Amino acid sequence: MNKAIFKAALYLIFVFPCYANKQILAMPIQDKLQEARDYLSVLPERSLAILSNQNHLLNIDSRETLADWYDAKLIAAIRVANLQQIYLTLLEISELQNTAFFQEHSSTTFNGIGIWMRRSGFLKQAKISYACSLENSKTERAKISPMLNLGIVETKLGNNARAKQLYNLAFNTAEKYEMENIFAVVENSLGNIALSEGNYPEAERLYASALERNEKLMRRSGELTSGLNLLLSFLYQDKLDLFTRLSGRIERKLKRSEIGIKTATFEILKAVYTARIDEAATSDLTEVIARNMKMIKDKSLQKLLSDLIGVYGLAWDDKIIEGNQAQRDHLQARYPSCDWEKFSDENYISVLISQFDQTQALKEN
Numbered sequence: 001m002n003k004a005i006f007k008a009a010l011y012l013i014f015v016f017p018c019y020a021n022k023q024i025l026a027m028p029i030q031d032k033l034q035e036a037r038d039y040l041s042v043l044p045e046r047s048l049a050i051l052s053n054q055n056h057l058l059n060i061d062s063r064e065t066l067a068d069w070y071d072a073k074l075i076a077a078i079r080v081a082n083l084q085q086i087y088l089t090l091l092e093i094s095e096l097q098n099t100a101f102f103q104e105h106s107s108t109t110f111n112g113i114g115i116w117m118r119r120s121g122f123l124k125q126a127k128i129s130y131a132c133s134l135e136n137s138k139t140e141r142a143k144i145s146p147m148l149n150l151g152i153v154e155t156k157l158g159n160n161a162r163a164k165q166l167y168n169l170a171f172n173t174a175e176k177y178e179m180e181n182i183f184a185v186v187e188n189s190l191g192n193i194a195l196s197e198g199n200y201p202e203a204e205r206l207y208a209s210a211l212e213r214n215e216k217l218m219r220r221s222g223e224l225t226s227g228l229n230l231l232l233s234f235l236y237q238d239k240l241d242l243f244t245r246l247s248g249r250i251e252r253k254l255k256r257s258e259i260g261i262k263t264a265t266f267e268i269l270k271a272v273y274t275a276r277i278d279e280a281a282t283s284d285l286t287e288v289i290a291r292n293m294k295m296i297k298d299k300s301l302q303k304l305l306s307d308l309i310g311v312y313g314l315a316w317d318d319k320i321i322e323g324n325q326a327q328r329d330h331l332q333a334r335y336p337s338c339d340w341e342k343f344s345d346e347n348y349i350s351v352l353i354s355q356f357d358q359t360q361a362l363k364e365n
Contacts, residue, residue: 044079120323121299132338184213
């Protein structure tokens with residue numbers, strides 16, 4: 001072999017990777033932040049890993065950049081459904097409320113507080129948080145997320161008519177800005193209403209459409225959410241052949257995720273499916289279900305899965321315990337800029353929704 005070629009090969013094999021790694025480590029912090037934000041839709045686990053790197057944090061010398069950093073980390077934690085990371089990140093952001101970045105993006109933070117409250121079982125506080133997010137949203141586009149999340153809370157409270165109103169408002173706004181990812185979220189949310197009403201064929205149709213949209217947009221977090229919901233609708237209808245076909249696809253997607261709430265949900269659904277096709281396996285599956293239910297901190301999801309488990313004659317003896325009330329109170333105290341007392345009055349939330357509805361109607365005319 002020519003010596004020059006041999007030396008070049010050795011350089012590429014041994015020297016260049018080391019140089020490249022040093023270059024990556026030396027990347028400006030803004031580039032790392034942008035990389036993390038780029039991964040938010042397609043691989044939020046990667047975003048969370050980048051944003052949790054303590055070495056990167058040590059290189060941040062601006063409170064504005066730090067606020068930007070934790071804002072992205074909050075979104076990543078929400079998308080991987082890591083309740084503890086959501087809480088800890090919200091505590092970090094609370095120290096940065098005097099930054100210009102927070103003032104401009106506070107709606108994202110209040111929306112995140114609402115998500116933590118809702119998944120911890122504090123529905124009243126979740127509504128207040130979403131109302132604060134809505135009130136602090138600077139643009140129509142920014143109002144979509146708190147509208148959708150308010151709708152989710154109303155669905156969980158059994159107020160389906162109000163929930164549908166909120167989903168329609170969010171959908172109409174998203175349609176104006178051609179935000180197809182929101183169409184998938186709305187379909188998934190309407191599927192949840194159909195499921196709660198026992199209209200399983202309609203829930204299946206909506207979940208399937210949401211899954212198709214998310215796949216087209218390569219939104220893996222959305223794919224997993226709508227895919228798991230579609231599996232749930234199959235079980236309620238005893239469509240075991242369809243469950244078998246889809247479950248393999250969902251399992252492959254989950255292998256790219258960290259072990260968490262979505263993996264635990266899938267394991268429970270798979271256990272219920274196994275119990276349906278093999279009654280002799282029921283006793284062994286009880287332990288699988290109990291172990292995975294403990295990983296799910298989202299109280300409303302626990303309730304939904306518990307109902308399904310009961311339908312199939314399986315047992316889950318643990319009580320659904322409400323989230324940490326001390327953490328709830330601590331979060332509220334950390335964010336006095338949200339008027340928790342004012343929005344505890346249902347009328348204020350109704351006024352906010354009505355104002356947005358009227359604004360939309362005026363613009364359409």
